[in-house]
Amino acid sequence: MDIDNNNNKSNNLAERAIVSRRQLSFIADLNLKQREAVETINGPLLVLAGAGTGKTRALTARIAYLIDCGYAKPNQILAVTFTNKAAQEMRQRIEKYLGSTVEGMPWIGTFHSIGAKILRRHAELIKLKSNFTILDTDDQLRLLKQLISLEKIDEKRWPARNFLGLLDHWKNNAWTPDRLPQDEINKFDGKGQKIYKLYQERLSILNSVDFGDLILFPILLMQLNSDLLDQYHKIFKYILVDEYQDTNVSQYLLLRLFAEGHRNICCVGDDDQSIYGWRGAEVKNILSFEKDFSGSKVVRLEQNYRSTPHILGAASSLIKANSSRLGKELWTNISEGEKVRLINHWDGSEEARWIGEEIESLSFGTRGMKPFSYNQISLLVRASFQMRAFEERFIQLGLPYKVIGGPRFYERKEIRDALAYFRASISFDDGLAFERILNTPKRGFGDKSMQLLNELAREKNMGLMSAAKFAIDNDKLPTKLSLELDKLISNFKRWNSDFLDNSKKHTEVAEMILDESGYTQMWQSEKTPDAAGRLENLKELIKALDEFENMQGFLEHISLIMEMETEKDIPKISIMTLHAAKGLEFPVVFLPGWEDGLFPSQRSMDQKGKLGLEEERRLAHVGITRAQQYCVISFASNRRIFNQWQNTMPSRFINELSEENIEILNSKSDFGSYSNGWSNISEIDQTYNHKSYNSPGWRRMSSNVHKKLPIKEIVDPFVSSTPNNFIIGSRVFHQKFGYGIIKEINVDKIRVAFEKSEPKDIMASFLVHEDDV
DNA sequence: CCAAGGCCGGTTTTT
């Protein structure tokens, strides 16, 4: 709103003085490196920011600096994050720095929200209306199931869920149906490309896009309309990207298109915190930044403000085992603190018991530490099924806890149903929403009538609601169903005009819809224990809706932001996955379940071999670096997984931790070898003793670790083509050209000087290290 | 069309 603020400032000396004081306030307390990251404004810049080095601070100070010094207007800065939380935090900090609102910064947001914004502006160029809906996974699956059965593919062998995985992969790589690589086309029973095409056509008719399209379509828009791209080049004078290590190929391409304009792109990231490879993130992007953006500068933030030296030491010793790194060494001014503690338990429930007891002690103050509040304590697990044991234990002990990133509000059935009613009322084209609630509450529509309508819709190339109308008019349905359907459709027409009627409040219309459709009634008459809770949730939904001006805005909001802010309550212990913990910090961190196969996860290693293991190791690194003062790693000798007891070996990561930063707490059970599992908790708590690395238990454990399961070497052409497998100067072999020396690496094109042939640019996937021949 | 029971499978998850 208040954009002019910045333009007027130079006219007024007093204000100028204020401005420079303000500048001091957000630059003065930065360290030299951070300052360099803020003040290097021209050309491509990569900021390698280790955990806890003030990354967000530097990033936001940079934006404030650009605006305050007049390098850019607030609306000329594109700042992209991955999560809404990060975007929100960025906004708040900038506001704090600039002392004004950031209303005038339309281009701060997640990749997807910015993609959606661009797409809405130019929807017609890509055969969409600008009020298109954004599908969720449920909708996508429903649509895919239809298409798969239509193609007469056996759904058992080729589940829609698998196709969704493929689709994701394709869109992450910016492959449209026509641009699919040869070896992708015939995936999924030979019909991959065909279904992809059908899917996109159907989406277009439904006036819908999926999440992948929110990145993919803007890329296409920019590639196909050079004048449009020019426009955006003019708008985006400065580009900033947070968590660059998490970008996938599509996101990278989009950024590169925009960056071609002013070439002022600043990416912040940490290759050691890249933990989303499994969903398409390419570490390659950050590793080859300097190659991708010529003339770039790299600034490393290595001073850590978060953790004690022992915690940092343990984390660095671990991450050193990774081979593909840009290399950073975190250091700190913080003086001595607790060593990282390591403890073994007989089994998972003993582990849960011990941690529960330990948390109680910590909350009263123990071992010379000040008492910790529960909200200073967190428990980070590899997989969410591990949480249950702790929740059960904490409930028994009466310890308050919260699960972060648990089942999300907008993913609940009743919420989705309600939203489907709203969506179908707003847009008659939204066939997937209509289909969802057609028989909810029961209106007598089963598979058969549903199929009839769907086939009709596809045949006539119309939305499901129009097809329904057609079916009624042409007597395609039993009279009873026709009457029901007719009633429903006229309801939707009325609800639609109610939403458009400005004299009616949208929340009231929404409530009315839920009542008139019989949806509320449906839950009221249901006797299951959770029915009451569902009705509560519906009320919550209406409350959330009240924050918005109209239904359209609300729907846009929730399709992009899948969470509801939870009110702050009494202090609680935070339980979450390691993935969810990225970006957070806690004084106390518990890291249970460090057992080979669980963490590192066997599946990760099976699927991606060494690269998978390295990603797991980064995850471990993320875990340890969350801790500010006190970090406890634990593992159990026996664990029940899917109700089956398994003997477990300590995680290989434990052996990689530097001895001098670790203190071993050993329970009587001596690494589980002779404990009968009945040990009494308090006894364990009181009798753990501090053992050196030479205890018999430790030696046994170590020797077990050496028997680590072999890692399968998987040759995935896409993955193994990362240039980091090769370095300049190494000797490689090529099937046709023989041996040669690497001279230059450019993403996956590698220039090789062959011994018996001219130098050539070769795709990385065709080269092997000389040792591997 | 629907409710009840059998069977299979089961990381990480944001937008």
Place this chain on the structure above:
DNA sequence: CCGGCCTTGG
């Protein structure tokens, strides 16, 4: 052990 999905029988 749990939840989702499919089959089966009313």
